[in-house]
Amino acid sequence: MKVDPAEVSRVLSGWLGQQRWYAGKSRDGVIAARLLAELAPEPPSVQIWIADVTYSDGQLEHYQVPLVFRTETVDHLDHVLVGTVIDIDDDRPIHLYDALHDKEVTGVWLARMAAGDTVDGVVFDALDNPGEIPVGETSLALTAEQSNTSLIFGDTAIMKAFRRVEPGLNPDIEIHAELTRLGARHIAKLLGHVTAEVDGQPWSLAMLQEFMTTATDGWQFATGSVRDLMAEGDLHAEEAGGDFAGEAHRLGVSAAEVHADLARAFGTSELGSAELGERAAVMKGRLDAALSEVPALSTVADGLRHAYDDLANYDRPVLAQRVHGDLHLGQVLRTVHRWVFLDFEGEPAKSIGERRRQDSPIRDVAGMLRSFDYAARHQLIDIGATSQSEFRAAEWADRNRAAFCQGYAEGGGLDPAEVTVLLRAFEADKAVYELVYEARNRPNWLPIPLASLQRLAAGRS
Numbered sequence: 001m002k003v004d005p006a007e008v009s010r011v012l013s014g015w016l017g018q019q020r021w022y023a024g025k026s027r028d029g030v031i032a033a034r035l036l037a038e039l040a041p042e043p044p045s046v047q048i049w050i051a052d053v054t055y056s057d058g059q060l061e062h063y064q065v066p067l068v069f070r071t072e073t074v075d076h077l078d079h080v081l082v083g084t085v086i087d088i089d090d091d092r093p094i095h096l097y098d099a100l101h102d103k104e105v106t107g108v109w110l111a112r113m114a115a116g117d118t119v120d121g122v123v124f125d126a127l128d129n130p131g132e133i134p135v136g137e138t139s140l141a142l143t144a145e146q147s148n149t150s151l152i153f154g155d156t157a158i159m160k161a162f163r164r165v166e167p168g169l170n171p172d173i174e175i176h177a178e179l180t181r182l183g184a185r186h187i188a189k190l191l192g193h194v195t196a197e198v199d200g201q202p203w204s205l206a207m208l209q210e211f212m213t214t215a216t217d218g219w220q221f222a223t224g225s226v227r228d229l230m231a232e233g234d235l236h237a238e239e240a241g242g243d244f245a246g247e248a249h250r251l252g253v254s255a256a257e258v259h260a261d262l263a264r265a266f267g268t269s270e271l272g273s274a275e276l277g278e279r280a281a282v283m284k285g286r287l288d289a290a291l292s293e294v295p296a297l298s299t300v301a302d303g304l305r306h307a308y309d310d311l312a313n314y315d316r317p318v319l320a321q322r323v324h325g326d327l328h329l330g331q332v333l334r335t336v337h338r339w340v341f342l343d344f345e346g347e348p349a350k351s352i353g354e355r356r357r358q359d360s361p362i363r364d365v366a367g368m369l370r371s372f373d374y375a376a377r378h379q380l381i382d383i384g385a386t387s388q389s390e391f392r393a394a395e396w397a398d399r400n401r402a403a404f405c406q407g408y409a410e411g412g413g414l415d416p417a418e419v420t421v422l423l424r425a426f427e428a429d430k431a432v433y434e435l436v437y438e439a440r441n442r443p444n445w446l447p448i449p450l451a452s453l454q455r456l457a458a459g460r461s
């Protein structure tokens with residue numbers, strides 16, 4: 001079976017724009033597809049293709065698209081049909097399907113990992129424990145596709161195939177590999193990964209992790225607590241059923257423990273005044289870029305610049321280390337035993353180089369505090385806010401933010417109350433990022449980060 005890459009580019013051009021994980025939806029881009037590796041040559045052939053997207057401003061992005069080549073159409077795969085091309089050898093049609101959604105072929109990733117294969121320069125690595133790869137289990141794709149595509153195998157392992165790929169080791173694999181080696185408590189163990197070697201550079205394609213069964217994610221857990229509170233007439237957060245503060249405290253302790261593990265695994269450094277000035281300048285740059293996309297930000301921009309100036313003029317060195325980089329309640333799972341932290345990839349919009357840089361752990365604290373604010377306020381968007389519901393949401397957020405900070409300090413982290421300049425700058429930076437994210441993805445959620453930016457610009461949290 002032989003196909004013309006130009007034909008594959010043509011079908012991908014129509015299909016990519018419909019995928020949740022494709023970041024170029026609002027931009028004009030030219031798509032060129034190239035074959036990276038053929039994982040299963042026997043029919044149905046399974047191949048990893050890379051779609052190189054060149055945007056009109058010259059920017060280049062790469063997306064991983066594993067395809068299965070079938071000579072017959074398959075009804076139950078209709079929803080993941082990418083397109084039909086012609087076989088160069090015999091002029092017959094070949095139907096291309098998204099291989100990650102075809103249970104008949106997904107097992108090849110596990111089989112190759114367990115065997116420690118290298119295929120066309122793509123290395124399948126099971127670390128030291130090939131026996132832990134659940135070869136033979138059937139896959140189930142997570143329906144809530146996010147930045148990547150995740151498959152659960154049986155109930156023991158989850159494989160995340162990275163969609164947007166680039167040269168450089170993905171921090172999610174890098175961090176999970178080190179923390180697994182350390183035996184860290186608050187992560188899901190790394191079982192294996194798939195990495196291509198292209199021109200001497202690694203390209204991370206996929207990772208396999210222990211699957212945490214019967215876990216609830218932090219967002220579901222926290223928003224359940226807010227729902228209970230809102231259903232309870234006049235009660236305060238501590239009086240209503242489903243109070244979350246005990247969990248918020250445990251989550252804070254756990255975050256401090258994760259940071260201690262990251263410091264142990266990757267070391268620490270100090271950000272002096274020059275570096276703080278440079279970090280503040282990056283935040284101002286992000287604010288300026290956001291202003292052109294969300295004009296409502298202009299009313300608070302001066303106050304936010306003051307917060308960034310305070311960071312630039314901070315008179316003490318700031319401890320830096322590897323961090324999570326995009327910490328929020330959707331990135332933590334509560335198992336029966338402990339809180340588990342997921343997705344150490346950092347903010348998807350940043351380059352791998354930026355995401356691997358050491359940073360203040362207060363960036364993660366700020367991310368989680370923003371999430372408490374989101375959890376408290378997002379229901380008011382649907383039910384309509386009154387002054388009383390606003391007051392009660394704020395009370396829930398304040399209570400849980402305080403519990404998280406107290407837990408973080410008790411767990412050995414910096415006391416957030418003692419580094420308010422850092423916290424304000426990082427919260428503002430995150431809320432600016434969120435404002436752009438909401439403008440692009442969920443415009444009716446814009447009031448959440450905007451209200452926080454108004455408080456932060458006025459010098460409140």
Ligand SMILES: Nc1ncnc2c1ncn2[C@@H]1O[C@H](COP(=O)(O)OP(=O)(O)O)[C@@H](O)[C@H]1O
Nearest residue numbers: 146147148150158188209210211212330342343
């Ligand atoms: N090890 C795991 N155990 C259980 N569920 C997981 C695990 N890893 C991820 N998940 C689930 O998959 C979702 C997506 O995972 P995530 O790593 O955040 O992917 P993405 O990079 O696409 O956002 C998570 O929100 C969580 O619900």
Ligand SMILES: O=P(O)(O)O[C@H]1O[C@H](CO)[C@@H](O[C@H]2O[C@H](CO)[C@@H](O)[C@H](O)[C@H]2O)[C@H](O)[C@H]1O
Nearest residue numbers: 146147219326328329330367370371374434437
């Ligand atoms: O899950 P991702 O790593 O792809 O993160 C992106 O999407 C998140 C939304 O799913 C977004 O998080 C924002 O909304 C959350 C509620 O849905 C809230 O808990 C977070 O605090 C808020 O930042 C995240 O910013 C974005 O990178």
